[in-house]
Amino acid sequence: MSATVSSTFSRRFRRVAAGLAASLALGALSARAAPTPFPADFRSSQVVNADATINVRVGGHGPAVVLIHGFGNTGDMWSPMAAELAKDHTVVVPDLRGMGLSSHPAGGYDKWTQAGDIRAVLDKLGIDRADIVGHDIGTMVAYAYAARYPDKTSRLVVMDSPVPGIPPWNQIVRLPALWHFNFGGPDAERLVAGRERIYLDRFWNEFAGDPSKIDEATRRHYAAIYARPGAMHSAFAQFLAIGQKDEADNLKAMETKLAMPVLAIGAAKAFGANVAVVMRNAATNVQELVVPNAGHWLMEEAPAATIAAVQDFLAAH
Template sequence: MLLHGFGDTGDMWAPLAVDLARDHTTVVPDLRGMGLSSHPEGGYDKRTQAADVRAVLTRLGLDRAAIVGHDIGTMVAYAYAARYRDSTGKLIVMDAPVPGIPPWDQIVRSPLLWHFDFGGPDMERLVAGRERIYLDRFWNEFAGDPSKIDEATRAHYAALYARPGAMRSAFAQFRSIRQDAADNAAAMATKLTMPVLAIGGEKSFGANEAVVMRNAAVDVTELVVPDSGHWLMEEQPAATIAAVRSFLSRR
């Protein structure tokens, strides 16, 4: 199960999904309110979205799965693993903090993360018709090399985020983070026991991904992808694919 983040949709995983589909059943949804999914009024807390993921797997007749997440998808992936522990074979999280998991209180003070509290009707008006400008900020500021997010990629996602209701739902993903922090702080009382791979981009979250996950899980493997910022699949796809495949292949 491959879970995307903000600024992307499930489309981000295409190279990895093609590789994994050779010998894995591979499921790649668009998260609630993002991409081509519907835009409900609520339910953007990650625990509820974990239930969305569970419903997809159940509908497909799949009980046990490895869960892979990037960015917002990392937050949903952790919530899934915490809620459905016996059904999570392995967990892979990529380049994002997990709300409520230390050192969350220090991480969230970064001025780069002002968008966590950005949203509401007036913010929607500011961004309406300017979705590309807003998204460029993330691709430019969080990339190790912004040129790796090419024009075709930017245009593709900007069009999807300009669809009716898309930015309102995207803002809701972030504005639910305070609730996510409370939910995760409670879940963290019992650490995850499945194997976890914590991947960070060298020029982004780096080794901090493993620092976070060691506070939430007992079996954590750390990996830092060289010469990459936040956008691992766009900046270093071959290295990221190799890391995921290697971890999933371990017995």
């Protein structure tokens, strides 16, 4: 990685970290609707893969596309995109292990194992190849899936997240804005127990371009899910696995660059063009898009632009 890129990356995140500090006030936000329900023809089921039971929603007809959520959300975040893509795709929306309505196994939170969960879901559905879309931790799982199953990945879309181990990862993890990557020590669960909403509010607010876009009903919806027994333990395990296994797995995987088309979407007020910087170190065919005026929560802050970007990319390749 060149000194120029590293300097640009660091400057961008210093600005993000400074700007995000101003958003910590947790004032009351106007209540709108909770996450939009999935279309009525979507069905939910559970798929068992070794030690985990994965909750999954499926709807539509046509080529398959998988939508993978991250931390602070569940698969529910994708409902507006799922409704649009289902017009000409079979849309598969899992909850990651330990999150949403999936089970909370003791281990397996490394992203390589979770890629196996996604593959088990697709095998159960009789789907051989699929487009893979991920946001936040879902980006990490999406990359792991594409690296582990390149012959079963038609296209890859990654949204506003770095990927452990892939340069400039060593610069990224030192940035104050990513404090939560290391907030997983032995006392983390005790600190957050009964205070899940406070923790999540800070997370949502710090990474939002406009915190009011994450409305009160949406916050209540996700806070209730993350307050369930075992949920925060599993969530912290997602972050702990980054240093324990994900970095090494991806350093090995990136020795063979991804060949399928990749769309790297960044939010202008969060990771921005740096999503593409990361992916160009891991793939040979990367298209870059930065969504203007948006923070990290692209589906809440800029749903129309984000959906259109994914639709256009899938149609063009």
